[in-house]
Amino acid sequence: MSGNYYARRKFAVMKGLLEYMGLEPGRLQFSWISSAESTKFVEVANTVAEEVKALGPAKHFIKEKAEVA
Amino acid sequence: MLEYVDKIRDIARRLLSENKVDVVIGFRQGSVPMMSEPAVISRPEDVDELYWDYNCGINLTNYLTKRPDRIGIVAKGCDSRNIVTHMVENQIKREQLYIIGAPCHGMIDRSRILAALGDQEPTKVVVNDSEIVVTGPGLERKFDRKEYLQNNCATCIHRNPVIYDELLAAPVEEQKLTNRYADVEKIEAMSPDDKWAFFDKMLAPCIRCYACRNACPLCYCPTCFVDEARPQWVGKSIDPTDVRTFHFLRAYHCAGRCTDCGACERACPVNIPVRLLTKKLNKDVEDLYGFEPGMVPDVRPPLDVYRPDDPGGFIK
Amino acid sequence: MTSVIIAKSKLNDFLASLKSGYQVLGPIHQGDMIAFGPVNKVEDLALPYSNTRLSIKSVFFPQSERMFGYSLDKEDADAGIIKETPKEYPNRVVFGLRPCDAKAVTLVDVNMDNPQYQDPWWVKRRETTTLIGLGCEHPCSTCFCTSMGSGPFDETGLDVLLTELPDAYLAKSLTPKGEQLLKQAKGTDAASPAGEKTAAEIKTKAEQALPKLETAKLKDKNMMELFNARFWERVQFACINCGACTFLCPTCWCFDIQDEVSKKAGDRIRNWDSCMFPLFTLHGTGHNPRDHKVQRVRQRFMHKLKYYIDKYGDGPACVGCGRCVQACPVNIDIRNVITLMNEYQTSAGTKA
Numbered sequence: 001m002s003g004n005y006y007a008r009r010k011f012a013v014m015k016g017l018l019e020y021m022g023l024e025p026g027r028l029q030f031s032w033i034s035s036a037e038s039t040k041f042v043e044v045a046n047t048v049a050e051e052v053k054a055l056g057p058a059k060h061f062i063k064e065k066a067e068v069a
Numbered sequence: 070m071l072e073y074v075d076k077i078r079d080i081a082r083r084l085l086s087e088n089k090v091d092v093v094i095g096f097r098q099g100s101v102p103m104m105s106e107p108a109v110i111s112r113p114e115d116v117d118e119l120y121w122d123y124n125c126g127i128n129l130t131n132y133l134t135k136r137p138d139r140i141g142i143v144a145k146g147c148d149s150r151n152i153v154t155h156m157v158e159n160q161i162k163r164e165q166l167y168i169i170g171a172p173c174h175g176m177i178d179r180s181r182i183l184a185a186l187g188d189q190e191p192t193k194v195v196v197n198d199s200e201i202v203v204t205g206p207g208l209e210r211k212f213d214r215k216e217y218l219q220n221n222c223a224t225c226i227h228r229n230p231v232i233y234d235e236l237l238a239a240p241v242e243e244q245k246l247t248n249r250y251a252d253v254e255k256i257e258a259m260s261p262d263d264k265w266a267f268f269d270k271m272l273a274p275c276i277r278c279y280a281c282r283n284a285c286p287l288c289y290c291p292t293c294f295v296d297e298a299r300p301q302w303v304g305k306s307i308d309p310t311d312v313r314t315f316h317f318l319r320a321y322h323c324a325g326r327c328t329d330c331g332a333c334e335r336a337c338p339v340n341i342p343v344r345l346l347t348k349k350l351n352k353d354v355e356d357l358y359g360f361e362p363g364m365v366p367d368v369r370p371p372l373d374v375y376r377p378d379d380p381g382g383f384i385k
Numbered sequence: 386m387t388s389v390i391i392a393k394s395k396l397n398d399f400l401a402s403l404k405s406g407y408q409v410l411g412p413i414h415q416g417d418m419i420a421f422g423p424v425n426k427v428e429d430l431a432l433p434y435s436n437t438r439l440s441i442k443s444v445f446f447p448q449s450e451r452m453f454g455y456s457l458d459k460e461d462a463d464a465g466i467i468k469e470t471p472k473e474y475p476n477r478v479v480f481g482l483r484p485c486d487a488k489a490v491t492l493v494d495v496n497m498d499n500p501q502y503q504d505p506w507w508v509k510r511r512e513t514t515t516l517i518g519l520g521c522e523h524p525c526s527t528c529f530c531t532s533m534g535s536g537p538f539d540e541t542g543l544d545v546l547l548t549e550l551p552d553a554y555l556a557k558s559l560t561p562k563g564e565q566l567l568k569q570a571k572g573t574d575a576a577s578p579a580g581e582k583t584a585a586e587i588k589t590k591a592e593q594a595l596p597k598l599e600t601a602k603l604k605d606k607n608m609m610e611l612f613n614a615r616f617w618e619r620v621q622f623a624c625i626n627c628g629a630c631t632f633l634c635p636t637c638w639c640f641d642i643q644d645e646v647s648k649k650a651g652d653r654i655r656n657w658d659s660c661m662f663p664l665f666t667l668h669g670t671g672h673n674p675r676d677h678k679v680q681r682v683r684q685r686f687m688h689k690l691k692y693y694i695d696k697y698g699d700g701p702a703c704v705g706c707g708r709c710v711q712a713c714p715v716n717i718d719i720r721n722v723i724t725l726m727n728e729y730q731t732s733a734g735t736k737a
Contacts, residue, residue: 100710100716100718100720100721101716106623106715106717106718107622107623108622109622127714127715132622184417188434190435205526206523274415274418276439276632276657277632277656278629278632279628279662283626284714296663304643305656306448306643306656307448307656308449332714336627336629336714336715337714338438338712338714339438339439
């Protein structure tokens with residue numbers, strides 16, 4: 001239980017920094033879903049998938065081949 | 070701040086002769102203008118090597134990590150806050166230290182002065198309360214000292230040491246600033262694409278020398294994540310994604326711990342304003358958890374604790 | 386070897402004519418710094434300038450460079466076969482580098498191009514690059530090139546040396562490559578004896594202005610005694626073990642090789658490495674022969690100022706450009722270390 005609270009602080013700060021560096025809002029999402037909340041899981045998974053689809057393919061923090069000489 | 074020199078030497082001599090400490094950590098006068106060299110002194114007869122001026126921007130707490138001996142250390146406001154952080158993180162014990170507090174007037178920004186001089190080279194730089202007087206072959210220029218402080222010093226609100234055994238002078242007046250985060254807010258207001266482009270440009274000169282990381286007293290991990298081989302978290306080339314990943318994670322590891330001492334930015338050999346990343350974290354940690362790192366020794370850092378009513382609107 | 390004059394008013398003609406046969410690189414502004422980059426016209430050049438922040442070495446030895454590639458696709462007939470990455474070697478000219486950098490390139494040649502080993506990419510880039518040096522009329526206060534066997538008008542490693550005169554550059558060809566370049570270039574006029582005399586005076590004056598560091602005793606020091614000298618403790622204290630000195634140094638040549646695999650293909654990439662990093666000497670067993678900072682700091686100076694001299698009978702492997710003096714975040718000054726080493730009393734002999 002307390003792990004979720006610790007993680008909330010770490011994620012809040014991390015999300016802030018990633019979006020400050022140019023990651024599109026919506027690309028990184030967090031949710032608390034207990035093992036008993038199957039309907040919430042479906043809902044969240046669908047919403048996240050839709051929102052990320054709307055943003056298009058990820059172009060940041062993606063490295064296929066090193067851009068070097 | 071030159072008047073500190075004699076006092077630092079006197080205190081160091083006394084501490085070493087009376088066997089109160091094993092070593093004193095301070096600065097030696099630089100061999101080039103606007104630089105100084107961190108130094109450790111262990112014999113009373115060597116204390117005259119110690120020096121102090123407007124170029125002592127390196128954070129001496131970096132030299133304390135896991136030292137076993139008794140240490141006298143000269144500490145500005147920011148260094149003292151990193152000493153507190155070191156104590157909180159079990160890197161040094163208070164009873165090992167004799168802290169010689171240096172109320173600070175702000176360090177001068179060498180890279181900005183050199184940039185302003187262009188091709189002209191300073192061979193002598195004298196700083197007084199209001200001016201920085203730069204001379205060299207065919208060169209004599211004056212800079213307003215307050216305009217050419219290191220960026221972190223210009224927005225510093227803790228110039229006086231927060232922990233010390235002795236002060237070198239009466240505390241200085243702390244700056245009253247309405248907004249210390251204007252530079253961060255400017256970036257926050259950009260569109261995601263502009264933000265990405267801004268940092269691409271900012272990080273382009275990076276040569277992965279790790280001076281920013283190594284100048285930082287917070288970076289004391291036995292093996293840094295960039296040096297891990299199994300698994301390898303980040304590539305080692307100057308590929309822009311790897312460079313950005315390094316800078317993102319370096320900054321993130323400082324979240325809730327950074328005192329904005331500016332050593333990272335000062336150390337960078339290619340003038341990257343790396344503090345724009347850590348400063349964003351400082352701002353968020355202040356806004357979200359009302360925390361300023363390194364102020365009190367018996368409070369756990371903000372990412373090591375929680376409150377049930379922490380802001381959590383971002384969690385669905 | 387011939388000398389010609391390039392009037393400043395004709396420098397654009399000169400550069401334009403170079404462009405027909407070469408890619409032209411030179412010192413250009415890059416943010417607050419000066420770096421080597423493409424030059425199209427005089428206005429691109431960051432003149433006057435003292436020196437570039439990073440040395441010339443990346444022109445021959447990029448910080449990160451793809452060496453080989455391979456496919457891991459089982460459908461691919463060549464899967465698992467490592468192939469050299471194709472590279473282009475256009476004719477290039479570097480206009481306006483400082484003589485110390487060219488001297489440094491010749492010191493690195495000792496490692497990259499010797500009878501036993503030839504680094505193919507270094508060698509080919511060296512062959513296809515012509516170096517037009519610009520003598521230093523006003524060396525920096527951190528320069529000590531004349532003490533390191535180089536100088537503000539050192540011709541070593543250069544194809545052409547330029548001396549700046551009030552209205553022109555005196556260009557002296559030093560190699561067949563340089564001779565050829567000047568012959569084909571436009572914007573040149575015959576050099577006058579007066580111009581050559583002025584150039585000689587500028588050179589003498591610049592050389593005399595430089596400080597003299599003593600290095601003569603380094604070669605006769607007992608290596609082990611120097612290795613075990615107590616002054617290393619003092620030298621190393623401030624060091625934060627970053628790679629600023631080694632990456633900015635024109636004579637540091639060490640690299641690390643990494644494989645990077647993505648999906649069904651991989652690349653073998655080499656990156657500059659630094660003896661300042663603990664990882665540099667870390668063994669697969671976990672043992673690290675240079676586990677402590679003092680060992681790494683000592684290695685950097687001993688390599689440049691003692692091992693190189695002993696091994697090659699030449700050197701030191703420093704040209705006195707002063708970049709590390711300027712850029713070290715904690716002001717570790719190689720000039721002081723040179724003096725400490727040169728003055729340290731050891732019993733005679735280089736052998737342990």
